Amino acid sequence: MIDKTALTAFIEKQLEGTDLYLVELAVTSGNDIKVEIDSDTSVDIDQCVKLTREIEDEFDRDVEDYELEIGSSGITSPFKVKRQYVKNIGNDVEVLTKDGKKLKGMLKSADDQGFTIVTEEKVKPEGARRPVVEKVETTFPYGDVKYTKYLLQF
Numbered sequence: 001m002i003d004k005t006a007l008t009a010f011i012e013k014q015l016e017g018t019d020l021y022l023v024e025l026a027v028t029s030g031n032d033i034k035v036e037i038d039s040d041t042s043v044d045i046d047q048c049v050k051l052t053r054e055i056e057d058e059f060d061r062d063v064e065d066y067e068l069e070i071g072s073s074g075i076t077s078p079f080k081v082k083r084q085y086v087k088n089i090g091n092d093v094e095v096l097t098k099d100g101k102k103l104k105g106m107l108k109s110a111d112d113q114g115f116t117i118v119t120e121e122k123v124k125p126e127g128a129r130r131p132v133v134e135k136v137e138t139t140f141p142y143g144d145v146k147y148t149k150y151l152l153q154f
Helices: 004-015 045-058 082-087
Strands: 020-027 032-039 067-072 092-097 102-110 114-123 132-141 145-150
Touching: 004 020, 004 032, 004 045, 032 045, 032 082, 045 067, 082 102, 102 132
Parallel strands: 032 067
Antiparallel strands: 020 032, 092 102, 092 145, 102 114, 114 132
């Protein structure tokens, strides 16, 4: 089986100095390798082809046969690494909490501990006839959500 640690280190070295980064690497017992990359700007097919060739040059298929798939993180895919959160600061996101609550709002910040979104909630102030919309900030540790993803709106 392909050494996942060595492959991870190799991929990260190849992506050094670019705005590309490794999101996920999966290696099955049958040597099916799936590499998911993302970028602070965009990922194009040529970058995926280049990385494929670099991996194939380093990890000889004659020594150990494997199936290799490299792709970019989809626009509607859940965020998997902190850098994806940082990339999307200022964008609208959808968050599904572990208790099943779905929130939609603007991603305000992200750091090593978690991220903050700003949502709009209707609140009826005491003595008022009508509710008003207030902006509410909510901070989540990364482990407290099932997923966070870019909110694609038309």
